[in-house]
Amino acid sequence: MSPLAETITILGAGAMGSALAAPAADNGHEVRLWGTWLDDELLDAVDQGRPHPRTGVPLDPRVKTYRSGQLAQALDGATYVVLSVSSEGLLDVLRKAAGHLRPGQVLAVTTKGFVRLDHRIVTLPHAVTAVLRETAPDGSLDLPLVAIGGPCKANEVAARRPTASVHACGAPGATRRSHALFATEAYAVEESDDLIGVEVAAALKNVYAIALGICQGLAEHGGEPYHDLQAAAFACAVTEMVRLAGPLGGRAETVTGLAGVGDLEVTALSGRNRVYGTRIGAGESPDEALRAMQAAGQTVEGVPAAQLARELVDQLIRSGALDDWSGLPLLRQIADLLGGQEPYGGPQELAAAFARAALPARTAAEY
Amino acid sequence: MSPLAETITILGAGAMGSALAAPAADNGHEVRLWGTWLDDELLDAVDQGRPHPRTGVPLDPRVKTYRSGQLAQALDGATYVVLSVSSEGLLDVLRKAAGHLRPGQVLAVTTKGFVRLDHRIVTLPHAVTAVLRETAPDGSLDLPLVAIGGPCKANEVAARRPTASVHACGAPGATRRSHALFATEAYAVEESDDLIGVEVAAALKNVYAIALGICQGLAEHGGEPYHDLQAAAFACAVTEMVRLAGPLGGRAETVTGLAGVGDLEVTALSGRNRVYGTRIGAGESPDEALRAMQAAGQTVEGVPAAQLARELVDQLIRSGALDDWSGLPLLRQIADLLGGQEPYGGPQELAAAFARAALPARTAAEY
Numbered sequence: 001m002s003p004l005a006e007t008i009t010i011l012g013a014g015a016m017g018s019a020l021a022a023p024a025a026d027n028g029h030e031v032r033l034w035g036t037w038l039d040d041e042l043l044d045a046v047d048q049g050r051p052h053p054r055t056g057v058p059l060d061p062r063v064k065t066y067r068s069g070q071l072a073q074a075l076d077g078a079t080y081v082v083l084s085v086s087s088e089g090l091l092d093v094l095r096k097a098a099g100h101l102r103p104g105q106v107l108a109v110t111t112k113g114f115v116r117l118d119h120r121i122v123t124l125p126h127a128v129t130a131v132l133r134e135t136a137p138d139g140s141l142d143l144p145l146v147a148i149g150g151p152c153k154a155n156e157v158a159a160r161r162p163t164a165s166v167h168a169c170g171a172p173g174a175t176r177r178s179h180a181l182f183a184t185e186a187y188a189v190e191e192s193d194d195l196i197g198v199e200v201a202a203a204l205k206n207v208y209a210i211a212l213g214i215c216q217g218l219a220e221h222g223g224e225p226y227h228d229l230q231a232a233a234f235a236c237a238v239t240e241m242v243r244l245a246g247p248l249g250g251r252a253e254t255v256t257g258l259a260g261v262g263d264l265e266v267t268a269l270s271g272r273n274r275v276y277g278t279r280i281g282a283g284e285s286p287d288e289a290l291r292a293m294q295a296a297g298q299t300v301e302g303v304p305a306a307q308l309a310r311e312l313v314d315q316l317i318r319s320g321a322l323d324d325w326s327g328l329p330l331l332r333q334i335a336d337l338l339g340g341q342e343p344y345g346g347p348q349e350l351a352a353a354f355a356r357a358a359l360p361a362r363t364a365a366e367y
Numbered sequence: 368m369s370p371l372a373e374t375i376t377i378l379g380a381g382a383m384g385s386a387l388a389a390p391a392a393d394n395g396h397e398v399r400l401w402g403t404w405l406d407d408e409l410l411d412a413v414d415q416g417r418p419h420p421r422t423g424v425p426l427d428p429r430v431k432t433y434r435s436g437q438l439a440q441a442l443d444g445a446t447y448v449v450l451s452v453s454s455e456g457l458l459d460v461l462r463k464a465a466g467h468l469r470p471g472q473v474l475a476v477t478t479k480g481f482v483r484l485d486h487r488i489v490t491l492p493h494a495v496t497a498v499l500r501e502t503a504p505d506g507s508l509d510l511p512l513v514a515i516g517g518p519c520k521a522n523e524v525a526a527r528r529p530t531a532s533v534h535a536c537g538a539p540g541a542t543r544r545s546h547a548l549f550a551t552e553a554y555a556v557e558e559s560d561d562l563i564g565v566e567v568a569a570a571l572k573n574v575y576a577i578a579l580g581i582c583q584g585l586a587e588h589g590g591e592p593y594h595d596l597q598a599a600a601f602a603c604a605v606t607e608m609v610r611l612a613g614p615l616g617g618r619a620e621t622v623t624g625l626a627g628v629g630d631l632e633v634t635a636l637s638g639r640n641r642v643y644g645t646r647i648g649a650g651e652s653p654d655e656a657l658r659a660m661q662a663a664g665q666t667v668e669g670v671p672a673a674q675l676a677r678e679l680v681d682q683l684i685r686s687g688a689l690d691d692w693s694g695l696p697l698l699r700q701i702a703d704l705l706g707g708q709e710p711y712g713g714p715q716e717l718a719a720a721f722a723r724a725a726l727p728a729r730t731a732a733e734y
Binding site: 161186261361 | 595
């Protein structure tokens with residue numbers, strides 16, 4: 001280990017947690033991978049030298065694994081802590097870990113999405129900060145929080161295929177640390193000070209990827225491509241993400257860069273949200289498609305995210321930060337379809353409804 | 368025909384020219400489709416009621432066809448003229464047509480790309496304006512020029528599948544005319560005053576689509592996806608197009624909207640530039656791949672466009688409008704590879720070279 005080596009503890013041994021261990025280990029750091037009470041099977045596999053069940057890639061042998069009971073040991077002496085737990089479990093894990101965190105550490109989060117906190121919809125880092133304040137009301141645990149986003153598939157990061165990530169934090173010193181610790185030839189780190197922009201894009205892209213999947217499903221159904229509609233929906237998604245990021249405090253350039261455009265592209269190329277949309281476009285109702293995927297053990301993050309996004313928009317309208325829904329027709333269309341406010345009428349009706357939502361309005365009312 | 372019907376003449380009976388006849392005819396206008404001396408076979412097919420050989424869709428029976436010798440008749444009384452000829456033939460056709468154009472007409476162009484004019488690289492509308500000035504030095508033919516862009520595949524437009532187009536012109540009256548004449552439920556028209564932004568994005572997207580194709584080819588070669596690299600290249604392409612549009616007088620929002628992001632997405636989903644890139648990524652040298660496609664009668668617009676774009680960048684640097692190449696690493700990488708300045712070393716080397724170009728630099732030198 002080099003004299004500049006640090007100790008990085010990754011909480012959560014799922015796909016992204018185990019993947020991020022790769023660039024950190026490649027840079028010569030001590031990397032500790034802690035698994036939650038749900039991760040024992042994953043750690044059993046990698047401890048026996050088998051591929052990680054979620055990425056298909058063996059864990060780097062330099063990485064030390066810790067079981068759920070070893071949280072204190074895993075965090076002892078860590079200088080940089082990564083939270084990489086599913087959004088449902090994240091705040092629980094954080095509450096358990098908070099007592100072992102120390103001033104001077106950097107806390108990074110790979111988990112993305114909106115969560116409900118005290119009857120309000122907030123981004124995950126917002127909730128993380130609130131939990132740290134509960135633990136240390138004196139502010140001693142107000143650690144710099146880094147959101148890790150960008151177009152990163154865990155299996156490609158683990159396999160060291162070229163990946164561009166975005167590490168965002170209001171404090172530039174923290175992203176410099178991120179860059180120094182994680183950037184390798186294969187894993188690039190773009191530093192950003194727009195944590196909100198990264199969070200909003202990362203949460204919404206799962207919702208919009210369902211729409212792009214629907215366009216692909218329409219082609220499967222009818223045998224004819226709907227590439228024009230998919231491309232229009234892609235551009236519409238970017239425009240709507242820009243419109244939502246602004247009132248929340250994020251910047252347009254973040255959404256039109258790696259963290260928005262890039263992440264939406266990779267999510268549309270593969271992943272469960274895309275697959276879910278494809279099933280709907282090809283003829284399954286949203287409920288049927290969801291049941292089929294759940295039966296196969298696959299969660300679809302975009303489904304709850306669509307309803308949280310709807311609540312968030314309503315919240316922004318009530319607070320006066322947003323006028324109305326008129327600039328977000330595609331988001332509304334997806335949320336209505338998945339939430340059952342709009343009945344599923346099959347591919348033909350779906351194509352027409354998504355065209356109305358994603359295409360510029362026919363009446364140029366602004367003139 | 369409705370009392371508000373106008374006469375629209377489309378010059379060029381290829382894929383996009385014949386496709387655009389559909390929404391115009393659906394709106395009840397008199398649509399005339401004139402074929403160049405190279406289009407006789409295409410017109411033979413549609414005149415006999417067979418599908419258009421390039422789109423697979425029969426021509427709307429309300430559209431009247433005109434052969435190359437009937438240029439004057441085709442243009443007589445037209446109020447809106449669309450130029451839809453390949454970039455090599457466009458200025459020739461325009462010179463022949465110019466004598467039949469009249470003040471008060473709107474001239475629209477679907478053809479995109481950079482061209483050489485008096486030893487300078489310019490966008491096509493620039494060249495069109497110059498030719499009109501040659502014909503009428505008194506300025507009487509300074510017709511408002513509308514660039515038609517956005518994510519539009521001709522076969523989908525012809526088949527009336529949902530499509531969002533962008534019609535751009537400095538004169539708002541001209542795009543209002545475009546909107547009134549062409550917008551249908553299936554074919555949406557977004558009006559824009561940023562003709563340069565639309566042109567630059569439309570010309571460059573063919574070049575960048577080759578890079579996205581290369582990422583797809585790498586997956587075919589190695590059996591493992593390069594989605595992270597493709598998504599990073601996509602976002603990098605958008606950023607570079609913004610950087611080039613600015614010094615030429617275009618706006619970032621145009622590039623990050625339908626005309627840039629949308630058009631790049633549809634070009635990456637299908638089309639010859641994408642296919643060409645895929646062949647290179649999978650193991651053929653750029654020359655081999657080009658020969659194979661030419662043998663199948665397929666031109667790859669992105670190949671000459673890459674070299675014209677290189678000259679354009681050099682021109683901008685010489686004029687001081689751009690500092691240097693440092694903000695355009697992906698464009699340079701593609702131009703060098705296709706132009707032979709960088710030898711083809713096979714998929715492995717290619718992946719590394721494109722990762723260096725498309726990923727954020729490892730050394731965060733800006734800090």
